[in-house]
Amino acid sequence: MRINWNEPRFGSEELKEVEEVIKKSYINEGPKTKELEENLREYLGVKHVILTTSGTAGLFLAIKADSLIKGKKDFEVIVPDLTMIATATAVGWAGGKPIIVDVEKEKGTIDFNEVYKKINEKTIAIIPVHVIGRAANNKKLEEISREFNITIIEDAAGALGSMYCGRYLGTLGKVGVFSLQSNKIITSGQGGIVVTNDDVYYETIRRLRDFGRMNNKEFFHEIEGYNLKFNDLSAAIALAQFRKIEERKEMLLEQRELYEKRLSSIEEIKFFPYILGEIPLWVDVLVKNRRDLVNYLNQNKIYPRECWPALHMNPPYRDHGNDVDFPVATMISNNSLWLPNGPAISKEQIIYISKKINEFYKNGT
Ligand SMILES: Cc1ncc(COP(=O)(O)O)c(C=O)c1O
Known part of the structure; x- marks a missing residue:
């Protein structure tokens, strides 16, 4: 599925x-x-x-x-x-x-x-x-x-x-x-x-x-x-x-925690820090070899999403500067990935996705 x-x-x-x-x-x-x-x-x-x-x-x-x-x-x-x-x-x-x-490096x-x-x-x-x-x-x-x-x-x-x-x-x-x-x-x-x-x-x-x-x-x-x-x-x-907002908040926190537990030992993945009170709407991570990882996950019918292209990369704003002028946004935009989460995703699915990500990096792809 x-x-x-x-x-x-x-x-x-x-x-x-x-x-x-x-x-x-x-x-x-x-x-x-x-x-x-x-x-x-x-x-x-x-x-x-x-x-x-x-x-x-x-x-x-x-x-x-x-x-x-x-x-x-x-x-x-x-x-x-x-x-x-x-x-x-x-x-x-x-x-x-x-x-x-x-933007700043730590939180984007x-x-x-x-x-x-x-x-x-x-x-x-x-x-x-x-x-x-x-x-x-x-x-x-x-x-x-x-x-x-x-x-x-x-x-x-x-x-x-x-x-x-x-x-x-x-x-x-x-x-x-x-x-x-x-x-x-x-x-x-x-x-x-x-x-x-x-x-x-x-x-x-x-x-x-x-x-x-x-x-x-x-x-x-x-x-x-x-x-x-x-x-x-x-x-x-x-x-x-x-009326479901409080339970949604709990769910989003739990989903991110589960991903973190399953993925934090992988050197090639870095989570952005959240402090108490902040709700992670999506689970964004900095990853090595993003394109290959996405291809691998797609082959396994998993569809994460790549981060927005930074504003300056979009044609209407290209005359505002280039990658060198915005090094941090460029780095985050080019390397971060939003993992599947939200009310349609189960714990079992997060465990499965994490397993596939572990597999990808272990196999040295
Ligand atoms: C950071 C940010 N600003 C503005 C918007 C625009 O909101 P809307 O799609 O409701 O127009 C979005 C939409 O996702 C967003 O992520």
């Missing part, structure tokens, strides 16, 4: 929630969306939660709001090289220029020494990415934000439920964004969660997302906005998923 990298799982709880929405015929943004927003607000301990169509849309709304609030048209936003392309794409959507910096998160070098009068924001649940250094972030009056927009797309010093990632900066896409801890297929404690950012993002609509005048639009609203069908699925 094929072992795929990461797949969502749904049960009768999701069906029941969706059935309720269909029976009521209210599938636009309505009571289920509100209920999910309220649940997330309480869970994360934030003042405002806004649901939107995707994590990318959430990042876009946060950056657009920041530029409008600051009255900046010609602006730059600093992003790490090691991330999914959406982090940079969202800056472009909002009319800004992404400025790419390298944004390197603050590099950030300092790129700050100038056009910089309005930094987007630290909490790479699959690993916190970007938050003390440094807060210092930079204060020193240069730069907004921190957290890309916590893969970090819902993960914590740093007892606080949820995504709730530490001005605005935080999570993704509900299908490989995340909970999913609605597609979807994004925007959180903030700031009333002005909240109101700006809310309006931008809803055609620029004023609250009390249904068809009066004070600013030119977008239609990036959520819908109750997706909210129904996400609500049922959300």
Whole structure:
């Protein structure tokens, strides 16, 4: 049987929630969306939660709001090289220029020494990415934000439920964004969660997302906005998923622990460190001979996934620099692998995958 990298799982709880929405015929943004927003607000301990169509849309709304609030048209936003392309794409959507910096070796998160070098009068924001649940250094972030009056927009797309010093990632900066896409801890297929404690950012993002609509005048639009609203069908699925978040956290921790136990004696494999409170959304490891290992696993019907190509390797961002300019992101991007995990993967499968990896390195392939 094929072992795929990461797949969502749904049960009768999701069906029941969706059935309720269909029976009521209210599938636009309505009571289920509100209920999910309220649940997330309480869970994360934030003042405002806004649901939107995707994590990318959430990042876009946060950056657009920041530029409008600051009255900046010609602006730059600093992003790490090691991330999914959406982090940079969202800056472009909002009319800004992404400025790419390298990441630190230990965790693959944004390197603050590099950030300092790129700050100038056009910089309005930094987007630290909490790479699959690993916190970007938050003390440094807060210092930079204060020193240069730069907004921190957290890309916590893969970090819902993960914590740093007892606080949820995504709730530490001005605005935080999570993704509900299908490989995340909970999913609605597609979807994004925007959180903030700031009333002005909240109101700006809310309006931008809803055609620029004023609250009390249904068809009066004070600013030119977008239609990036959520819908109750997706909210129904996400609500049922959300009730499983604590058990999902446990499951992800156990899965990674099992891999670590079975693979840590292999010299050619290195795990990234996670600290207490951080949740490993996926199991990423640095491996020797990645291509050969992947081929070997594929022959055994096991399908891990290679890490994102670093931003600078993608055609739209090639003029930002080359591998020499971003040595750490290049090294991680070229050598790391995401092993199969998530709600569709059993303990037995992890033991089997680990056995095959052990076999590969023992045979000196
Ligand atoms: C780090 C990161 N940022 C942004 C996104 C974009 O989120 P979405 O797919 O919900 O648009 C993703 C998606 O996986 C991601 O991994």
